[in-house]
Structure formats: C-alpha cells, structure tokens
Amino acid sequence: xxxxxxxxxxxxxxxxxxxxxxxxxxxxxxxxxxxxxxxxxxxxxxxxxxxxxxxxxxxxxxxxxxxxxxxxxxxxxxxxxxxxxxxxxxxxxxxxxxxxxxxxxxxxxxxxxxxxxxxxxxxxxxxxxxxxxxxxxxxxxxxxxxxxxxxxxxxxxxxxxxxxxxxxxxxxxxxxxxxxxxxxxxxxxxxx
Amino acid sequence: xxxxxxxxxxxxxxxxxxxxxxxxxxxxxxxxxxxxxxxxxxxxxxxxxxxxxxxxxxxxxxxxxxxxxxxxxxxxxxxxxxxxxxxxxxxxxxxxxxxxxxxxxxxxxxxxxxxxxxxxxxxxxxxxxxxxxxxxxxxxxxxxxxxxxxxxxxxxxxxxxxxxxxxxxxxxxxxxxxxxxxxxxxxxxxxxxxxxxxxxxxxxxxxxxxxxxxxxxxxxxxxxxxxxxx
Numbered sequence: 001x002x003x004x005x006x007x008x009x010x011x012x013x014x015x016x017x018x019x020x021x022x023x024x025x026x027x028x029x030x031x032x033x034x035x036x037x038x039x040x041x042x043x044x045x046x047x048x049x050x051x052x053x054x055x056x057x058x059x060x061x062x063x064x065x066x067x068x069x070x071x072x073x074x075x076x077x078x079x080x081x082x083x084x085x086x087x088x089x090x091x092x093x094x095x096x097x098x099x100x101x102x103x104x105x106x107x108x109x110x111x112x113x114x115x116x117x118x119x120x121x122x123x124x125x126x127x128x129x130x131x132x133x134x135x136x137x138x139x140x141x142x143x144x145x146x147x148x149x150x151x152x153x154x155x156x157x158x159x160x161x162x163x164x165x166x167x168x169x170x171x172x173x174x175x176x177x178x179x180x181x182x183x184x185x186x187x188x189x190x191x192x
Numbered sequence: 193x194x195x196x197x198x199x200x201x202x203x204x205x206x207x208x209x210x211x212x213x214x215x216x217x218x219x220x221x222x223x224x225x226x227x228x229x230x231x232x233x234x235x236x237x238x239x240x241x242x243x244x245x246x247x248x249x250x251x252x253x254x255x256x257x258x259x260x261x262x263x264x265x266x267x268x269x270x271x272x273x274x275x276x277x278x279x280x281x282x283x284x285x286x287x288x289x290x291x292x293x294x295x296x297x298x299x300x301x302x303x304x305x306x307x308x309x310x311x312x313x314x315x316x317x318x319x320x321x322x323x324x325x326x327x328x329x330x331x332x333x334x335x336x337x338x339x340x341x342x343x344x345x346x347x348x349x350x351x352x353x354x355x356x357x358x359x360x361x362x363x364x365x366x367x368x369x370x371x372x373x374x375x376x377x378x379x380x381x382x383x384x385x386x387x388x389x390x391x392x393x394x395x396x397x398x399x400x401x402x403x404x405x406x407x408x409x410x411x412x413x414x415x416x417x418x419x420x421x422x
Contacts, residue, residue: 027347027351027352027353028347028348028349028351029346029347029351029354030346056348156279163278163279164279184280184307184309185349185350185388186388186389187307187314187316188228188230188419188421189228189342189358189391189393189417189419190305190307190340190342190358191274191282191284191307191318192228192242192419
C-alpha cells in the first residue's frame with residue numbers, strides 16, 4: 001500500500017520535471033586532443049605550453065566552438081576556435097595590478113558610471129585579430145597592428161535595485177561594449 | 193562520454209565506510225529516497241518542500257544478533273522558506289514533521305547557506321540549528337555544519353546532460369537534557385543533471401554516532417534524491 005502511494009506521488013510529479021526542462025541551452029564538455037581539428041591543434045602546439053592543454057567543446061545558442069584551456073606563468077589562457085579550427089580569439093586572465101594604470105583609470109570611470117559600488121572579481125584580456133598577431137600576443141610579444149583588445153570582466157556591482165554579478169566587456173578605451181547579468185546555476189541540491 | 197577516474201571515488205568511499213562499519217558493534221543499513229521540490233518566488237524568496245523516507249534492510253545489534261528484512265521506519269515532510277541575503281548566501285527557516293510508527297515528531301529548522309563558485313567546482317557551507325519535540329521525550333537541540341562539494345565529471349560545470357560527483361560532509365552536535373552526542377555524516381553521491389532545474393542523485397549516506405560513549409552505531413543508507421525546481 002505504501003509503495004503504491006509512493007509510485008502515485010512520483011507519477012504525479014513527472015509533469016513538473018518536464019516543465020522544469022524548458023531552460024536555456026548551454027553545455028561545455030571535455031574532448032580528446034585527437035578530436036580537435038588539425039589547424040587548432042597545430043596553433044596551440046606551436047605555442048609550446050609546458051602544462052597540459054585541456055580541450056573543450058562548447059555548445060550554445062550562438063553556435064558551437066572549440067576551446068583550449070591552459071596555464072602559463074600563473075595566467076589562464078583560453079584559446080577559442082570555430083568547429084573547423086579557425087582561430088577566433090585568445091583570452092588571458094590577469095590580475096588587476098597587471099593592467100596598465102591609465103587603462104585601470106578608464107575601466108574604473110566606466111564602472112563608476114554604471115554602479116553605485118563595484119568589485120572586480122575577474123579580469124581577462126581578450127585579443128581577436130589575425131593569426132600571426134594573436135600568436136605574438138600569446139607569446140607575450142606586442143605586435144604593431146592586426147588585433148583588437150577587449151577587457152572582459154566579472155564584476156560584482158550594486159545598482160539602486162540591488163547587488164548582482166555581471167559580465168562586462170569594455171574596449172581598449174574603456175568604453176562599454178557589452179553588459180550581461182550572470183545567472184547562477186541552480187544550487188538547491190547543495191543547499192538542502 | 194568521458195568519465196574521469198574521480199568517478200570511482202564514491203565506490204572507494206563506500207568501501208572505506210563498510211570497512212569502518214565492521215569495527216562498529218551496532219549498525220543499520222537500508223534505503224533513503226527523497227524528493228525535493230523547490231519554487232523560486234519574488235524578491236529573492238524561495239520555498240523548499242521535501243519528502244524523505246527511511247527503510248531498513250538489515251541491522252546488527254550486538255555480536256550474533258543480526259537480522260535482515262525490509263522494515264519501513266519513517267517519513268519526513270518539511271517546508272522551508274528561504275531569503276537570499278547576498279550574492280551567494282541565504283537564510284532559511286522551516287518546519288519538519290516526522291511520522292514514525294504512530295508517533296508524530298516536530299522539528300523547527302533554521303539555516304544559513306553560502307555557495308562558493310570556483311572555476312571547476314562549487315562548494316556550499318551550511319550552518320543550521322534545529323529543535324526537535326516529541327511527546328514523552330526531552331526536546332533535542334542540534335547545531336550542525338555541513339560542507340558540500342559538487343565536482344563535474346566532464347567540463348568545468350555540471351551542465352545539463354552531464355554527470356557530477358557530490359560529496360557532503362556534516363557534523364551534528366546534539367544536546368538532549370544533560371546528554372551530548374556528536375554525529376558525523378559522509379555522503380558521496382553521483383548526480384545527473386537532466387536540466388539545471390531537474391537533477392537526480394544516488395549514493396551512500398554514511399552516519400556514525402555514539403562513538404564518544406564507546407557505543408558507536410553506524411548507519412548506511414543507499415540514497416536516491418530527486419531535485420526539481422518549478
């Protein structure tokens with residue numbers, strides 16, 4: 001009798017599970033090096049990272065991509081390619097103190113205009129452009145032309161309606177290019 | 193699908209728990225299914241309702257005194273209201289009713305949770321207090337701390353369609369009259385995320401108590417928990 005009641009309860013709850021499934025689609029998973037398109041693998045191999053490079057396939061509504069993630073000199077590198085192996089951009093995580101002072105000032109001015117109070121949680125420099133310029137940048141060299149710099153940041157920002165976490169992209173002059181609120185993954189299974 | 197060697201960790205922990213269990217004079221084993229229904233409300237409020245049931249399949253009371261057989265033990269029904277108090281923390285309070293044989297046990301619950309998000313895993317801290325009331329028994333007061341880690345088995349986050357490992361470790365200080373007891377729990381579980389709002393977890397809930405009085409009793413519950421957010 002008790003089992004019957006339990007099964008009836010579970011059956012009644014099943015439609016809820018279906019309804020709960022209508023969420024934004026985004027997925028990232030590890031792939032083996034052999035599954036990476038040759039041009040992407042060759043580019044990353046040519047950078048001679050000492051540490052192991054981890055490859056990921058990312059699926060989202062904007063399109064799919066392949067990403068190489070690796071650390072060098074305590075900085076995280078994320079090198080993004082399209083699914084055929086064409087280089088898209090390179091993101092290198094920096095500490096705030098590594099950012100030139102004049103850039104820090106521009107970034108701070110922009111953030112001051114957006115928030116009552118803010119705290120930068122993470123900052124990475126995103127380079128996009130031609131392959132040879134990006135190759136030099138990944139080697140810590142400064143090419144004269146052929147690339148664009150963006151600052152991609154995770155910022156805890158307080159607006160009059162509350163405190164939230166944002167992903168903010170600024171150009172090299174500190175002008176705002178994109179601002180998105182970060183929606184946290186559901187953590188009910190960790191809280192209860 | 194790639195499964196890292198860390199996927200075998202729950203099995204290793206299970207074996208360790210069984211090994212520890214053989215040293216205990218008393219133990220019980222069984223199943224612990226649960227359903228967690230969560231509902232987000234406006235202005236950072238949310239509701240959690242939970243049903244959890246306990247069934248015993250075997251027990252060992254003393255040397256030579258063991259028995260097996262499926263016994264339904266109890267059912268818990270709880271309702272907790274929570275309010276976000278920051279970006280990654282919340283306070284919650286609620287009430288639990290336990291139905292055990294013909295007895296009805298009442299428990300008030302208060303908790304504070306903090307969820308830390310790292311680039312490759314999530315860590316949650318929970319500090320909770322509860323007060324349990326039952327006819328013909330002294331009230332029991334507990335202060336508990338739990339740390340829970342969620343480790344994706346593929347990629348940097350447990351995305352929909354992926355498995356993850358969740359490990360809970362909890363210390364419960366229980367005060368009843370002049371008695372004090374410490375209970376320790378270790379709960380390794382393998383989870384699967386159907387969607388961000390629909391997850392299933394299965395594993396082992398290992399508990400030990402009474403060891404401060406050299407009367408250790410171990411509990412091994414096979415868990416199956418379903419988390420749904422509506």
